[in-house]
Amino acid sequence: MSQTNQEYLDHLRHSAAHLLAKAVLELWPGSHNAIGPSIDNGFYQDFDMGEVKISEADLPQIEAKMRQLLPQWQKFTFKEVSLQAAKKLFRHNPYKLAMAEEFAKGGKKLMTNDPGNFLDLCKMGHVANPAEELKHFKLLSVAGAYWRGDEKNKMLTRIYGTAWPSQKELERYLWQLEEAKKRDHKVLGKKLDLFCFSNLVGPGLPLWTPKGTILRNLLDDFVWELRKVRGYEKVEIPHLTKKDLYVKSGHWDKFKNELFHIKSQEGYESALKPMNCPHHTQIFARRPFSYREMPQRYATTTMVYRDEQSGELSGLTRVESITQDDSHVFCRENQIKAEANSAWDIADAFYKAFGFKVQVRLSLHDPNNPKAYLGEPHTWHKAESSLRELAHERGVKVKEAVGEAAFYGPKIDFMASDSLGRQWQVATIQLDFNMPERFNLNCVNEKGRKESIVMMHIAIMGSIERFLAIIIEHFGGAFPTWLSPVQAKVLPISQNHHTYANKVASKLKASGLRVEIDDTNQSLPKRVKLSQEQKIPYVVVVGDREAKENTVSVRLRGKKDQTTLSLSDFTQKLSTQIASKALSPSLT
RNA sequence: GCCGAGGUAGCUCAGUUGGCAGAGCAUUCCCAUGGUAAGGGAAAGGUCGCGGGUUCGAUUCCCGCCCUCGGCUCCA
Secondary structure, three states, X not given: OOHHHHHHHHHHHHHHHHHHHHHXXXXXXXXXXXXXXXXXXXXXXXXXXXXXXXXXHHHHHHHHHHHHHHHHOOOOEEEEEOHHHXXXXXXXXXXHHHHXXXXXXXXXXXXXXXXXXXXXXXXXXXXXXXXXXXXXXXXXXXXXXXXXHOOOOOEEEEEEEEEOOOHHHHHHHHHHHHHHHHHOHHHHHHHOOOEEOOOOOOOOOOEEOHHXXXXXXXXXXHHHHHHHOOOOEEOOOOOEEEHHHHHHHOHHHHHHHHOOEEEOOOOOEEEEOOOOHHHHHHHHOOOOEEXXXXXXXXXEEEEEEOOOOHHHXXXXXXOOEEEEEEEEEEEOHHHHHHHXXXXXXXXXXXXXXXXXXXXXXXXXXXXXXXXXXXXXXXHHHHHHHHHHHXXXXXXXXXXXXEOOOEXXXXXXXXXXXXXXXXXXXXXXXXXXXXXXXXXXXXXXXXXXXXXXXXEEEEEEEEEHHHHHHHHHHHHOOOOOOOOOOOOEEEEEOOHHHHHHHHHHHHHHHHOOOOEEEOOOOXXXXXXXXXXXXXXXXXXXXEOHHHHHHOEEEEEEOOOOOEEEEEHHHHHXXXXXXXXXXXXXXXXX
């Protein structure tokens, strides 16, 4: 979308937010409107509704009011006002007052706008002819939102809506929302039997079924394959630790409230680990290392636990037991670039296999705010320029985000987009000068002196739970064959063909494929339907013809036509497809 | 945690203005032995999220709790 189009959409949606404000204020005269911006795909408007409670059931009547008002809105008129005038105009609306004061303080001009019957404090940016241009909108949902986004403030009522230049675009967007709902990982996870929750186990603690576990293990194996050849070693750590570890790492102060606390019989204060880095430091700290042995690269796929606020939990994207594909590289300063490069290779290879478009962000420190960071400025500059250099050498366009660095070091973040257009931070490569210092980690250099080292935190998926949610929605449940829990389903046409079906399945299994036979007493069309619903890549039908000729009749996921080929030919082609991690099933 | 909407059979959902609880799919059994997206029939299946209260009687009304979903970043 071009800049001008985006600008026009913003104007359109911002205008729609004004219309919504006017409609609600007319319907509920005691209410006050706060902010109402244009957002991705739509707009919202916040209200202080006083004692009135509105819900989604009220949206149709608000929409009707908006449509009733709209013809009167021929043109927005803007006027600059003094702070004093603004204070008088909006004396009944504490939110507008607060904003007016704040903007005046910030040296901004105060503007009002009026479409004819509704004076509002407002920045510029509206459509020229609202009565005509604003027609294609729809209110979508009601939610609570804190004033200024701060949970210490009053909770306002937020109404979300969407608006488009034409009816066609509006309908297309609504259709997209419906489609996205069908791809929802929570819906598909149940349908494809991948994971579940239990009230007895607790909220935010997903349980993994046999099929879901296959997926998890395949993903983890893939990451390990990529790490192994780059010199990583697997290590294993307990899920508990004494408080002392986190006091020393500095996490205790910062994360105390997010930890699950445990008291031992002896009275030791302990906690379930919310991250793995402090544990890994203790593996590195077990003995002195020579520079010749550096870097040390430790990898562990393991669960961490975080005590989240109950309302924050959501499907697999926000859980309390999180599996991290974590790794930590302990290296010398002059090894940072090579190690970051190697980790970048892993992330590249991994995300390429899923057909993801990944954006890379270089998160840097803010030199104007040195207090927010640990370590010497020259260390930061050296580290940051080596990352920048690396990005340049790789020919990757990165977005530099000043002030986004962790307090302990700069990082490279990889962002992937899901089917709802949400961006998720996935892989991350973080430099850490802090932890080695706190734990006094070092190596012996060429001169026989102790040399402080750098720790790198590298995760490829980040959280397997969240990554699975992303790819379930990304693929709509139709996983590449190498990932599919069931890669081929064998359907004997009738009970006379069970023997041959078993032979086919055995042969495929012998080649390491995940195969099921559906020999239930159901019609063939029914069993084909079930297999398609389960998104099984290869449906293999066998009857008299196939048994006689030692062939299989194969139907590819999502396709109607079938191909008949010899059993050995099929087995071989399937193995090739899997080895190449092809995105969709085929017989080439 | 806060705002709003929900929780009814294994699943997706309907329903009861307070009076024996409903469908489709799935399950089990019977018939049919199938050629590529639902063959036919029968049966079984419920503490109507949990705990209190009001009532002759509560799945329904009231109170408390648990869980799920949409939000709580986008600034006039």
